[in-house]
Amino acid sequence: MKILIAYTSKHGTTKRCAEMLSDKLRGACEVTVLDMNAGEAGAPSEYDMVVLGSSVRMGRISKKIKKYIKANIDSLKSMPCAVFLCCGFPDEFDEYIRTELPKGFVPSFDVYCFGGELKPEKVKGVERLLVKMIRNSITEHDFEDGNYKGMLPEILPEHISILADKILNR
Ligand SMILES: Cc1cc2nc3c(=O)[nH]c(=O)nc-3n(C[C@H](O)[C@H](O)[C@H](O)COP(=O)(O)O)c2cc1C
Incomplete structure (x- = not known):
């Protein structure tokens, strides 16, 4: 099976999550992992399955991913397709699906939250400050009832495995 992970x-x-998913599929499938900021994804018809991944920033998913879905919506709706999102606020995941995916687009293999990271050391400039502020607001909120629950986001390998297993067992 030929799979595109774009x-x-x-x-x-999101790159790391795409690679983690690809590692689980390689061997059983012919996987192409594509950074859409570096190259154009071909038509969905070139593949047996398309997986699209985007991070969420300021409540929005990637314009390139959205554009690709809109341009190929009929093909993507009628073939094996999955979407995964990386986000800092997994509680908002359903809202991101509702507001950010084109209306009527329900990928046959579903939409997954692969978690996210808020690591200031990976971020430069004003965004580093923003990440620090978000981290602080999460941890302060966590301490409100006196118990730190460790709610800083992380990649969720178990969610990546769920999608990989679903693909491998299709
Ligand atoms: C500038 C900025 C804005 C962000 N906005 C959101 C947001 O609106 N909602 C959310 O859930 N996470 C938000 N995040 C968290 C990112 O989704 C998270 O850091 C994710 O792991 C980034 O993935 P990437 O490195 O592949 O872009 C934001 C992060 C940054 C740096």
Whole structure:
């Protein structure tokens, strides 16, 4: 089975998730991993399955991923297709699906939250400050009831495995 995993990633989390998924599929499938900021994805018809990955920034998913979905919506709706999102606020995941995916687009293999990272050392300039502020607001909020629950986001390997298993068992 030929699979395209196309993603965009600003600071590397979505890229890492795309590679983790690809590692689980390689051997059983012919996998192409494509950074959509570096090259154009071909038509979905060139593949047996398309997986699209985007991070969420300021409540928005990648314009390139959205554009690709809109341009190929009929093909993507009628073939094996999955979407994964990386985000710092997994609680908002359903809202991101509702507001960010084109109306009527329900990929046959579903939409997954692969978690996210908020690591200031990976981010430069004013965004580093923003990441620090978000981290602080999460940890302060966590401490409000006196118990730190460790809610800083992380990549969720178990969610990556769920999608990989679904693909391998199709
Ligand atoms: C400038 C900036 C804005 C962000 N905005 C959001 C947001 O609106 N919602 C969210 O859930 N996560 C947000 N995040 C967290 C990112 O989704 C998270 O860091 C993710 O791991 C980034 O993936 P990437 O490195 O592949 O771009 C933001 C991160 C940054 C740096």
